Amino acid sequence: MYSITSESPAHPDITTLIAALDQYQSTLYPAESNHLLDLTQLPEHALIMMVIRDRQLNAVGCGAIVLNGDGSGEMKRVYIDPTHRGQRLGEKLLAALEDEAQSRGCHTLRLETGIKQLSAISLYERSGYQQCAAFAPYQPDPLSLFMEKLLVADLRLAVL
Structure with missing residues (x-):
């Protein structure tokens, strides 16, 4: 049984997971293709941060959404500890993040991921x-893949 809850990006459990993610990504990509954002520097109202606990x-996992204030957000720092993968925790985490984003007026989510992270790409596609x-703020990068999802099928409903 796992739980998914909101958490501060400065919580030691989150910083440990993000350090593991950064270490992993540094083995795959050069520094200029690693778009690492320090979530602790963002205002609380602009961030959704969630953790998965066993x-x-x-x-055992975390993920965040940076809210842009215009109805869009960016998925960041999604990571599941390798020993807990294969249990659809990624899908559950994304669904929880998306629900919270939508409750805060977010209608579109975007993300950047690396082309070598095939499991992550599959998760996002599923x-x-x-x-x-x-x-913005990204430039095209041959090592990056950009994706988006509309959380509201008809954007006219997002302003009602």
Whole structure:
């Protein structure tokens, strides 16, 4: 049994997971293609941060959404500890993040991931994300893949 809850990006469990993610990505990509954002520097109202915990309350995964204030957000720092993969925790985490984003007025989510992270790409595709062009603040990068998902099928409903 796992739980998914909101958490501060400065919590030691989160910083440990993000350090593991950074270490992993540094083995795959050069520094200029690793778009690492320090979530602790963002205002609280602009961030959704969630953690997955196992029965023993060990943090085994995390993910965040940076809200842009215009109805869009960017998925960041999604990571599941390798020993807990294969249990659809990624899908559950994305669904929880998306629900919270939508409750805060977010209608479109975007993300950047690396082309070598095939499991992550599959997760995002299974969760309804589709490839798109690079979006600000990114520039096209042959090692990056950009994706987006509309959380509201009819954007006219997002303003009601």
